[in-house]
Amino acid sequence: MRYISTRGDARPRSFSDCLLAGLAEDGGLYMPESWPHFPATEWRALRGLPYPELAARVIAPFAAGSLDLPTLERLCHEAYAGFDHAAIAPLVEIENGLFALELFHGPTLAFKDMAMQLLGRLFDHVLTERDETVTIVGATSGDTGSAAIEAFRGSARVSVVILHPQGRTSEVQRRQMTTVRDANIHNIALDGTFDDCQDMVKAMFADLPFRDEVRLSAVNSINWARIAAQIPYYVRAALAFGAPENPVSFAVPTGNFGNVLAAWAASRMGLPVRRLCIGSNRNDILTRFLSSNDMSIRGVEPSLSPSMDIQVSSNFERLLFELLGRDSAACAATMTAFRKTGHMAIPPAAWEKACETFAGLRLDDDETLAEMQRLFRESRYLADPHSAIGLAAGRAGRETGVPMAAAATAHPAKFPDAVREATGMSPALPPRLSDLFTREERYVTLPNDLHAVQSDIRAFLAAR
Ligand SMILES: Cc1ncc(COP(=O)(O)O)c(C=O)c1O
Numbered sequence: 523m524r525y526i527s528t529r530g531d532a533r534p535r536s537f538s539d540c541l542l543a544g545l546a547e548d549g550g551l552y553m554p555e556s557w558p559h560f561p562a563t564e565w566r567a568l569r570g571l572p573y574p575e576l577a578a579r580v581i582a583p584f585a586a587g588s589l590d591l592p593t594l595e596r597l598c599h600e601a602y603a604g605f606d607h608a609a610i611a612p613l614v615e616i617e618n619g620l621f622a623l624e625l626f627h628g629p630t631l632a633f634k635d636m637a638m639q640l641l642g643r644l645f646d647h648v649l650t651e652r653d654e655t656v657t658i659v660g661a662t663s664g665d666t667g668s669a670a671i672e673a674f675r676g677s678a679r680v681s682v683v684i685l686h687p688q689g690r691t692s693e694v695q696r697r698q699m700t701t702v703r704d705a706n707i708h709n710i711a712l713d714g715t716f717d718d719c720q721d722m723v724k725a726m727f728a729d730l731p732f733r734d735e736v737r738l739s740a741v742n743s744i745n746w747a748r749i750a751a752q753i754p755y756y757v758r759a760a761l762a763f764g765a766p767e768n769p770v771s772f773a774v775p776t777g778n779f780g781n782v783l784a785a786w787a788a789s790r791m792g793l794p795v796r797r798l799c800i801g802s803n804r805n806d807i808l809t810r811f812l813s814s815n816d817m818s819i820r821g822v823e824p825s826l827s828p829s830m831d832i833q834v835s836s837n838f839e840r841l842l843f844e845l846l847g848r849d850s851a852a853c854a855a856t857m858t859a860f861r862k863t864g865h866m867a868i869p870p871a872a873w874e875k876a877c878e879t880f881a882g883l884r885l886d887d888d889e890t891l892a893e894m895q896r897l898f899r900e901s902r903y904l905a906d907p908h909s910a911i912g913l914a915a916g917r918a919g920r921e922t923g924v925p926m927a928a929a930a931t932a933h934p935a936k937f938p939d940a941v942r943e944a945t946g947m948s949p950a951l952p953p954r955l956s957d958l959f960t961r962e963e964r965y966v967t968l969p970n971d972l973h974a975v976q977s978d979i980r981a982f983l984a985a986r
């Protein structure tokens with residue numbers, strides 16, 4: 523499988539090359555040159571497989587030409603061996619026809635582990651084969667950072683620099699990142715929002731001499747491998763509901779649009795996905811887009827679901843590319859104008875096409891707390907604020923006869939204050955994290971300035 527850029531001005535690459543490159547040289551995102559398609563017999567053959575084997579088979583066509591199936595199976599087995607739940611991504615019935623697809627049973631208690639634990643192994647495998655090293659620079663609103671740190675800590679071939687928006691994550695999230703003392707890990711608290719952190723990473727990719735100097739790489743969902751590794755849990759859930767014979771709908775609390783894009787990718791592979799309902803907090807650019815074809819940046823506001831405090835959803839560009847009939851010139855022009863003006867409206871036919879599959883629901887903080895309260899009162903289900911938004915979107919978008927699985931993206935213990943306020947319950951961290959609040963933190967605080975961040979990264983790498 524080869525990968526092309528959504529902006530059309532970068533050379534096509536293999537899966538392994540995309541993995542290490544992260545973002546295309548023209549600022550675009552890599553997309554598979556064509557979608558693999560699974561016939562019904564192939565979906566059926568996945569039924570009942572253990573999660574690692576199913577994951578390897580779903581990812582295999584995307585990695586064709588780079589990694590063979592036995593290698594993928596081995597890496598998937600290693601990646602999911604440390605999860606706390608035997609099913610890896612269990613389905614829990616909340617009420618009639620509405621299910622939570624729990625994705626937070628990995629080491630850092632958020633859905634990011636589902637892909638990141640595999641990416642850690644994939645990077646190690648490819649870098650060892652090539653005898654190379656890389657520097658991963660990542661942006662986080664709270665969860666990607668700790669998942670990346672956990673997946674790559676101690677690696678001899680990968681240095682990891684994580685930028686988080688200062689004061690805008692939960693304390694648990696920050697400490698999960700800043701208390702890791704391995705020499706290959708470096709944390710930066712940036713004076714800005716998540717969007718500033720993400721723009722900073724993209725600016726470093728655009729600085730080609732710097733990109734080469736530090737051998738820059740990415741593990742945010744701008745990296746196609748992250749999306750590929752997030753497809754299998756949708757497949758697993760759909761099969762549990764009777765796919766390929768019966769359709770299923772998914773609801774996904776959404777920020778950078780990576781998780782829901784993986785569900786959409788599964789539908790491109792032939793999985794019968796009927797609806798994709800996205801939930802947002804007050805940073806509702808995506809839900810506004812779906813209701814009015816108006817994507818206007820309004821500035822990031824803090825909320826009870828900080829991981830979704832995002833306005834520029836990077837992966838929307840991948841959907842846009844498809845909606846525009848894979849016209850990379852039109853995609854590049856639309857994205858450039860969007861970043862210049864802060865507004866985007868797409869051709870009406872493309873927008874209508876998006877609305878055939880996608881629906882959106884926005885919850886402010888009070889509505890989020892009310893949803894958490896309701897889930898606990900009526901179903902005894904303790905949801906974190908992000909998962910509660912997903913479940914509310916799922917309830918709103920449910921249709922009779924079509925099961926709705928809502929992605930539960932974080933463990934409630936990551937957001938204890940909101941959970942306590944909504945339910946009076948204090949969810950406990952697992953024993954391996956019980957001393958989190960007494961561990962020493964280590965991070966630097968920097969202004970939102972490219973040169974300051976680049977100098978700091980150079981100093982970190984020099985000291986390694
Ligand atoms: C807990 C949680 N839920 C939802 C999201 C949104 O997911 P995505 O950015 O893939 O849309 C994030 C961050 O990405 C998250 O950390």
Ligand SMILES: N[C@@H](CCOP(=O)(O)O)C(=O)O
Pocket residue numbers: 661662663664665666667741742743744777778780829830
């Ligand atoms: N919510 C994310 C933001 C980054 O998302 P990613 O999926 O692109 O890595 C976070 O928790 O950091």
